[in-house]
Amino acid sequence: MRAAGQAGLRTRLSVGVLLCTALAAAPPLLAHHSFAMFDTAKRLTMSGTVTAFEWTNPHVYIEIDVPDEKGTVKHWSVELGSPSILMQAGWKFSDVKVGDKITVVLNPLRSGEPGGLLAQATVRDGRVLGNGPGRVGGQP
Amino acid sequence: MAGPKGPALRRSGPALLVLFVLLASHGQAQTPPDLSGAWAPYRGGRGADPALNPPPPTPIVLKPLYAKPYETRRAAEDEATKKGEPLGTAAVQCVPYGFPRMMAVALYPAEIIQRPSQITIITEAFSEVRRVYMNQPQLPIDEVPPGYYGHSVGKWDGDTLVIDTVGIKESVLGYQNTPHSTQMRITERIRLVTPDMLHDQITVEDPVVLEKPFSYTLAYRRMPNYKMVEFVCENNREYLDEKGAVKMKLRGR
Numbered sequence: 001m002r003a004a005g006q007a008g009l010r011t012r013l014s015v016g017v018l019l020c021t022a023l024a025a026a027p028p029l030l031a032h033h034s035f036a037m038f039d040t041a042k043r044l045t046m047s048g049t050v051t052a053f054e055w056t057n058p059h060v061y062i063e064i065d066v067p068d069e070k071g072t073v074k075h076w077s078v079e080l081g082s083p084s085i086l087m088q089a090g091w092k093f094s095d096v097k098v099g100d101k102i103t104v105v106l107n108p109l110r111s112g113e114p115g116g117l118l119a120q121a122t123v124r125d126g127r128v129l130g131n132g133p134g135r136v137g138g139q140p
Numbered sequence: 141m142a143g144p145k146g147p148a149l150r151r152s153g154p155a156l157l158v159l160f161v162l163l164a165s166h167g168q169a170q171t172p173p174d175l176s177g178a179w180a181p182y183r184g185g186r187g188a189d190p191a192l193n194p195p196p197p198t199p200i201v202l203k204p205l206y207a208k209p210y211e212t213r214r215a216a217e218d219e220a221t222k223k224g225e226p227l228g229t230a231a232v233q234c235v236p237y238g239f240p241r242m243m244a245v246a247l248y249p250a251e252i253i254q255r256p257s258q259i260t261i262i263t264e265a266f267s268e269v270r271r272v273y274m275n276q277p278q279l280p281i282d283e284v285p286p287g288y289y290g291h292s293v294g295k296w297d298g299d300t301l302v303i304d305t306v307g308i309k310e311s312v313l314g315y316q317n318t319p320h321s322t323q324m325r326i327t328e329r330i331r332l333v334t335p336d337m338l339h340d341q342i343t344v345e346d347p348v349v350l351e352k353p354f355s356y357t358l359a360y361r362r363m364p365n366y367k368m369v370e371f372v373c374e375n376n377r378e379y380l381d382e383k384g385a386v387k388m389k390l391r392g393r
Binding site for chain 2: 077087114
């Protein structure tokens with residue numbers, strides 16, 4: 001999983017870009033729209049500070065500021081399932097708050113813009129949560 | 141007194157028989173299974189009992205006039221999805237699915253509220269609601285204003301709930317996004333296959349669009365004590381670009 005030559009990126013653990021095609025999970029079973037705009041063959045891992053957590057329909061969003069190794073901050077929008085689907089995977093509306101430090105693994109937008117579909121999140125109490133009861137979150 | 145009773149009984153014999161049948165069928169209707177509660181779509185999977193899996197769907201055969209545009213659209217969808225630019229559907233713009241697609245949206249549960257005079261089905265995605273009026277005659281199709289849920293009437297056939305629905309508007313796509321006309325009629329046969337497993341066999345008839353009716357069956361498992369979650373589509377960041385592809389709005393800093 002470690003990308004050779006990217007040690008600098010990993011030193012701050014703020015941006016770890018990992019391309020793990022072998023581990024790429026199928027998109028979780030969600031409704032509302034196709035997920036083909038996300039590249040599910042790519043997984044980026046990044047850590048940052050939460051600027052918004054929107055527990056809304058049709059999707060939940062985590063907004064994060066992610067600093068790189070030079071301290072330059074890039075903002076990312078991360079799409080999750082809906083509250084219903086996330087609750088079936090163990091999420092609560094209070095699991096993330098503004099100001100939390102969070103690590104997320106996401107399938108990025110194919111467009112290259114700073115957005116993606118959540119694969120998993122490590123929340124402030126250390127729990128690792130998936131994006132619904134698809135392959136990512138276990139369950140049938 | 142025995143004399144006059146005999147002919148009277150003979151005269152009222154057929155009426156008594158009808159009364160008996162009515163009472164018997166009434167007695168049966170009073171003890172239908174209770175379907176009330178929340179139900180999750182069941183998709184089998186590892187460790188599942190194959191006996192509980194629904195039977196496979198029958199083929200969908202569209203009339204030639206409708207088959208070509210349908211196949212063209214499906215091919216365009218597949219092509220766009222391969223390119224990572226999936227074509228949008230009404231749901232992308234927060235328009236509810238309508239009946240029958242609302243009955244199987246990902247893993248969203250459905251709640252059944254059963255009363256003798258009405259059965260109400262609420263599905264969680266988009267909070268869609270169907271009302272099934274029990275033991276009432278169906279309206280003529282042309283008297284039902286076309287809508288997302290149409291007009292549904294139901295009755296018990298033994299332990300099976302039979303629902304007849306007409307009046308679905310043409311823009312509300314059907315199973316596998318199939319087109320339909322205003323003449324579509326949908327019959328459901330809903331029954332418990334085990335105390336905690338429900339099957340809904342859905343048969344679609346449409347003399348305008350279909351060469352012959354087709355059927356598919358949805359399975360649900362009971363979710364004891366589940367509380368339905370609200371779904372108000374208030375924060376939709378998906379939109380369709382000029383090519384009709386789904387895109388995601390970014391919030392920015």
